[in-house]
Amino acid sequence: MGEAEIRSQVSAIISKIDALQPLLVASGRSGDQTRHVDDEAFAALVGTGAFVVSTPEKFGGLAANTRESMAVARAVARGDGSLAWVFGILDSGAWVLSLMDDRAQADVWGDDADGNRLISIVLATTSDSIPTDGGYRVSGKWAYGTGSTHASWSLLGIPLKNAAGEIVDAGLALVPASDLSSEDNWHVAGMRSTSSVTQIAQDVFVPAHRVLPLTAAVEGDYLGSNTEATYRTVFVPSLFMKLVGPHLGMGRAALDFVISHADTKSIAYTGYEKQTDSSIFQSLIAKASVNLSAAESVAQQVADEIYAGADRAYYAPYATRIEMRAKAAWVVETITAVINDLMMAHGSSGFADASSLQRIWRNQATAATHGHTLGASGYEAYGRVLLGREDDARFVLPIV
Template sequence: ILEKNAAQGEEDRRVVEESIEVLTEAGAFKIGQPRRYGGYELPMRAQIEVSAAVAEADGGTSWVVALCNQCAWMAGLFPERAQDDVWKRTPGARVSGVLTPSAETVKAEGGYRVTGRWYYNSGSWHADWAVLGMPLVDENGEALDHGLALIPRSELDFEESWFVAGMRSSGSNCLIARDVFVPEYRVISAPRAWQGEVGTEHTEES
């Protein structure tokens, strides 16, 4: 089915919905998702192997599977309350992401107000949430750190910007935030996360 739909996906500049449904039924988007929400919580090696298998049928579709699994893993670094927002009521929710801090942020009571654009957001047509890079600032607007914000897709605008020669079906378009409020519990420090200082209370998870 994935191979059959590959040409249509290239033409549409997004993965064909039938392919998304088949991959969802097969659990292909659950590789990086925490077990607490019905995911498989498998290591990076498994993510690579699944993506490689999908790539035999279509490279663009494989890229979407890889990025959504990696971003689900990143969502698992956030505090449990943030993870609940993503998966507690919708365990099949998919997450995309761009880590570049291409936004302006304003410190607000209980969180941040975020305005920005994130290009090359692979899987943008099919994601319910996004992990997006942003500067962490103080009350005076001084940048303190590189942060990651977990934002529902419903609060973001969308711009079709993916007009390329290959891997068109990855749908790597632009997500746009216009003065979106992000609560503190849905923001983490990227450098600290990479060093293992994660926000999640479930540090035993892979």
């Protein structure tokens, strides 16, 4: 299996993001206090072209492969993990919209020459829908609406019912932001500036062409006509890998921070005037670096496997997708452990409000609780697959 390339256009975007690092770090600090991504930083990220990487080429995008999307999110997270998480969700929204009916895509991007119209996404079906002529009437509340305060559209989970009112499937409904209200109830320990508010719809009409049935989508039965390989990749793994990129970036940011301060920090109650002189500290840094490199390698392996499958018209079966899910969980858990170790290696000053390190620590720990990459369910399901009990695995994780 060959590696997917990061094309020069995407590398150029990553270079622009790297140049924004001072701004992203500073805005991450202020956004943590205001509970909102800094407007200047968000506009600067838009200006890099990051938000069109997963948009189809016909709408001015780059139709990015899985590794490319992950790499862009990683670059953003080296400056601000919260902004990277917002990017990851909005990037997911763009990719999912690209799988939908062409008319839905045109509704969002048809008159948007730059492809920068943004789409947030919440998969949970915490709502009700009533079939009606030409579509559905939708009401509900969707928590954790990351990116919704910047999005002009939202993809929201709904139950799909037949004429008798029986639920026959789940779907994603594409709803304009103008049809939604919100409740600002995002008061959390980490990822504060993502503004992941609760979105609210009250009897909103959604035409049928703006609904993506999820059972078919999970098995690769997409509605759109886009021909780029990225729009033939496996549905759920493609989504959870977009959220691995922010973890990779936060891990690297934590390591960079600790190394950059090590030559000017002593180790309390020891004879070491510099952390860099301590063999124990040296070993901790080495282990953190090796573990981060291993996590990045596994993440890239999964990303390449996802894309290579699409390139040869292969849609990975459930058991393979579960393995991808377990590996993604391992990546996230590894980074969580690395950052915890780096907090201890750096010392108590890392917990100060003024320290970027504690913000990285809080943000990554909060992101690590996302259901897409939780280790417990991923390992349990994969273990059942390895033991020849795939039907039992589907009880643990029916949708992967």
